[in-house]
Amino acid sequence: EVQLVQSGAEVKKPGESLKISCKGSGYSFTSYWIGWVRQMPGKGLEWMGIIYPGDSDTRYSPSFQGQVTISADKSISTAYLQWSSLKASDTAMYYCARRGQLADWYFDLWGRGTLVTVSS
Amino acid sequence: SSELTQDPAVSVALGQTVRITCQGDSLRSYYASWYQQKPGQAPVLVIYGKNNRPSGIPDRFSGSSSGNTASLTITGAQAEDEADYYCNSRDSSGNHLFGTGTKVTVL
Numbered sequence: 001e002v003q004l005v006q007s008g009a010e011v012k013k014p015g016e017s018l019k020i021s022c023k024g025s026g027y028s029f030t031s032y033w034i035g036w037v038r039q040m041p042g043k044g045l046e047w048m049g050i051i052y053p054g055d056s057d058t059r060y061s062p063s064f065q066g067q068v069t070i071s072a073d074k075s076i077s078t079a080y081l082q083w084s085s086l087k088a089s090d091t092a093m094y095y096c097a098r099r100g101q102l103a104d105w106y107f108d109l110w111g112r113g114t115l116v117t118v119s120s
Numbered sequence: 121s122s123e124l125t126q127d128p129a130v131s132v133a134l135g136q137t138v139r140i141t142c143q144g145d146s147l148r149s150y151y152a153s154w155y156q157q158k159p160g161q162a163p164v165l166v167i168y169g170k171n172n173r174p175s176g177i178p179d180r181f182s183g184s185s186s187g188n189t190a191s192l193t194i195t196g197a198q199a200e201d202e203a204d205y206y207c208n209s210r211d212s213s214g215n216h217l218f219g220t221g222t223k224v225t226v227l
Contacts, residue, residue, distance in 0.1 A: 035216065037163075045155070045163065045206050047216035061215055095162055105210045106153035106168035113162055 002026035004111035019082035022096030029077035030054040033099040124219035131225040142207035152190035152207040
């Protein structure tokens with residue numbers, strides 16, 4: 001089955017670090033870009049950045065540049081999103097999504113999301 | 121500007137047609153894709169490219185584009201179509217952009 005499986009919910013304190021994961025299966029993980037999308041409580045979708053696991057080429061939204069780090073380990077078909085120092089405002093659901101291979105940009109496969117709660 | 125603007129909410133009677141719009145300068149150059157998100161669920165792709173539906177998406181969903189506006193039309197809306205809908209495209213710098221989202225209520 002073609003799917004993206006995300007790591008489980010996290011509860012952290014401000015200032016702590018965190019790395020969440022997104023494991024692809026059922027397709028060639030290295031041939032598709034994987035994006036990360038934030039959804040704050042009751043709000044819309046925000047594109048954070050994207051990585052090509054084949055060569056780890058990474059692009060960031062200007063809004064998230066310097067705030068998070070996106071990486072991938074192609075040997076285990078897994079992409080990551082990490083924070084070095086969490087803030088309460090990082091509380092959100094985070095989705096990973098695969099970008100389709102056609103020239104038009106679209107996300108054709110989504111993970112179920114990882115809920116991150118940051119609270120003292 | 122690098123923004124995609126949608127109406128916050130629209131309503132449609134059961135079985136009728138509703139059009140959801142997405143406006144932005146980038147849409148003059150790039151197609152939008154559309155996503156349906158139901159409460160507590162991940163988004164699902166419903167339209168991409170000029171007017172393509174992924175496997176499993178009913179043909180009552182269709183997409184179109186004119187100038188700086190992309191549209192998602194639901195022809196014969198069903199109760200299960202009640203959801204939030206987001207457009208997505210790209211800008212000339214290579215960034216993805218999401219629209220502000222539209223809540224569709226089926227009456």
